[in-house]
Each structure stands twice: as C-alpha cells, then as structure tokens.
Amino acid sequence: MFKALVARFKEGCRTGAFPPAAPNLPPDFKGRPEIAANTTAEDVARMKAVCPITDALTFSDGKASLDMGRCIFCGRCAEACPKVRFTKEYRLGVFRREDLVVRAGAGEYVPPVQTNPEALALKGSLHLREVSAGGCTACELDANVLGTPAWDMARFGIRFAASPRHADAIYLTGPISENMQLALDKTYAAAPDPKFLIAAGACAISGGLYSKGRYPVEPTMYIPGCPPHPATTLEALLRFTGNGC
Ligand code: SF4
Ligand code: SF4
Incomplete structure (x- = not known):
C-alpha cells in the first residue's frame, strides 16, 4: 500500500492544463x-x-x-x-445547425454563447448519457478520454451517467442506424425533464458518410468533427453549461 502511494506521489498530476491553458493540438489538427x-x-x-x-x-x-x-x-x-x-x-460547437456552415469571406469568428435558461440552470453540472447509434467508435473513444485523468472533465462537473434516468442530456454519436433508432428514442424518453440532445460528430449531425436516422428532438448543441477532438468537445460542453473557457 505504502509503495503504491509513493508511486502515485512520484507520478504527480497527469491532468492537462487545458483549460484554462490552450489545448495541445496535434500538428495536423484541422479546425474551423x-x-x-x-x-x-x-x-x-x-x-x-x-x-x-x-x-x-x-x-x-x-x-x-x-x-x-x-x-x-x-x-x-x-x-x-x-x-x-x-x-x-x-x-467548433454551436447551438444552431445553420451556424455550422462557414461562408467565403466570413469575418472574425466568435463562438456562440449559451442563452438557453434551462441549460444555464444546470450551473455547470452536466450529466450525459452516451448513445452510440451506429458510429465507427472513434467518436465514442474520443469522448471516453474526457473521463480519464488526462482530461478529467469531472473537475468541471461534467460526467457520463450510467443511466438516462440520471442524465441531463443525451450525448449522441453515430448516424442513428435503423437498429439503434428505437434504443435512441427510448433512452431519450427515459431521461427526466428538462433534457437536451447533443449531437457529436459528422455522423450524428448529418449522417456523415452514411444516411442519417431520425432525431427524437432537434439537438440543442452540435459538435462537428470526425471525430471531434477532445478539446473541441470539452470546450463545447463547458460553453453548453455557460462556463466557456
Ligand atoms: S469532407 Fe469535403 S469539405 Fe470536408 S475536408 Fe474533406 S474534402 Fe473538404
Ligand atoms: S463522425 Fe467519424 S469518427 Fe464519428 S462515428 Fe462517424 S465516422 Fe466515426
């Protein structure tokens, strides 16, 4: 036990400085x-x-x-x-689907802020139920790392919940395949009101390379990418609760 504690102490803190520091993005990162x-x-x-x-x-x-x-x-x-x-x-996260369209000659970009009073009432505490609706698993893996010590999104009050009964929002990935349509509908219905739907990744937003199924309701946030980078997702979720970085 003592050895384990010493080893842990020597390891130090493994959580990244983002946020508030800028994220450490790979050289080939493609953003907006x-x-x-x-x-x-x-x-x-x-x-x-x-x-x-x-x-x-x-x-x-x-x-x-x-x-x-x-x-x-x-x-x-x-x-x-x-x-x-x-x-x-x-x-890159936005609250309206049309804001994902980038036009030629667009001026300086300012990320949109949360104005939904029900989302702001969460006061930074956001419990998400992930629904993987037919994706390739890359979106799910890059969301999963947010729970690891390296990203530790729980320090901001954001967690994945084991049950939709405990969720504020459904975190949807994948194009909603035919076999996942009913599961998504039931999971969304099982979450208590007020509830939100967050669509993450090209598949969940538009189908991406596939054809898209049906949303139970229109999403309250869209996080683009294939998959979205963890920094993109964490920043978007913080902004979702009104705690932009
Ligand atoms: S998917 Fe199309 S628009 Fe997007 S980066 Fe590739 S070529 Fe460009
Ligand atoms: S958006 Fe890309 S990474 Fe995410 S599930 Fe679809 S194909 Fe996979």
Whole structure:
C-alpha cells in the first residue's frame, strides 16, 4: 500500500492544463475552415471532385460555403484548392445547425454563447448519457478520454451517467442506424425533464458518410468533427453549461 502511494506521489498530476491553458493540438489538427472571399464556382467544383461527402461544399448566391456538419475534415479540398484552409480554431460547437456552415469571406469568428435558461440552470453540472447509434467508435473513444485523468472533465462537473434516468442530456454519436433508432428514442424518453440532445460528430449531425436516422428532438448543441477532438468537445460542453473557457 505504502509503495503504491509513493508511486502515485512520484507520478504527480497527469491532468492537462487545458483549460484554462490552450489545448495541445496535434500538428495536423484541422479546425474551423476559412474560405477566401474570391472563391469561384470552378474552385468549388474542383474541390467537390475530391470531397467524399455530398453537399459538404456548395456554391450559391455567388459564394462558396463549407458545412462543418457534413464535413469529415479529411483536408482533401484544401489540398485541391488553396482558397480553403483549415485553421487551428478548435471551438467548433454551436447551438444552431445553420451556424455550422462557414461562408467565403466570413469575418472574425466568435463562438456562440449559451442563452438557453434551462441549460444555464444546470450551473455547470452536466450529466450525459452516451448513445452510440451506429458510429465507427472513434467518436465514442474520443469522448471516453474526457473521463480519464488526462482530461478529467469531472473537475468541471461534467460526467457520463450510467443511466438516462440520471442524465441531463443525451450525448449522441453515430448516424442513428435503423437498429439503434428505437434504443435512441427510448433512452431519450427515459431521461427526466428538462433534457437536451447533443449531437457529436459528422455522423450524428448529418449522417456523415452514411444516411442519417431520425432525431427524437432537434439537438440543442452540435459538435462537428470526425471525430471531434477532445478539446473541441470539452470546450463545447463547458460553453453548453455557460462556463466557456
Ligand atoms: S475536408 Fe470536408 S469539405 Fe473538404 S474534402 Fe474533406 S469532407 Fe469535403
Ligand atoms: S463522425 Fe467519424 S469518427 Fe464519428 S462515428 Fe462517424 S465516422 Fe466515426
């Protein structure tokens, strides 16, 4: 026992400094995209030719746009056309689906703040019931690390709950496959009111590479990525409860 305590003491604190320090993102991290204002229809056509997702890139009313809710952040469009670049902006979670669409020539980005009074009433305590509705498990794994000592989201009052009865929100990953539709509906119904639905990852937001099933209700937050980076998810969940970092 004594040896174990000494070993633990020598290990020290393994929890990262984020937040409040900036997250330690990998060199190839792809965050919020920027699209040059002069991007043409031909540029978009060139990018669409290499994009694996239908309708992630569009050109309408003379402007190019990229839908982060459909995008899997593979970076092929940026390789095909220098008018798109992926920044290191990791604060990608939004409260309205339309806010995931990045338009050409968009100005400075400011992440949206929580205004929902029922979410703010949680006062930072957020219990999530994860529903993996047919995803590839990468979204689930990157959410799971938030509970490890390295990220320790419990220090902010955010935890995954073992039962929907104890959950404030359903944390949905995966495209909602046919066989998971009923399970998602039942899990959402089992959570006490007021309750929220958080869609994490391209699959849960738009189906991603697959076709999407039906939400029990429209999500109250969307966290894009494939999978969303843990820093993106933690920052979004903190902002969900009104505790932005
Ligand atoms: S990064 Fe997104 S928009 Fe660009 S090619 Fe990949 S999926 Fe398509
Ligand atoms: S969004 Fe990407 S990482 Fe997440 S479940 Fe779908 S394919 Fe997997």
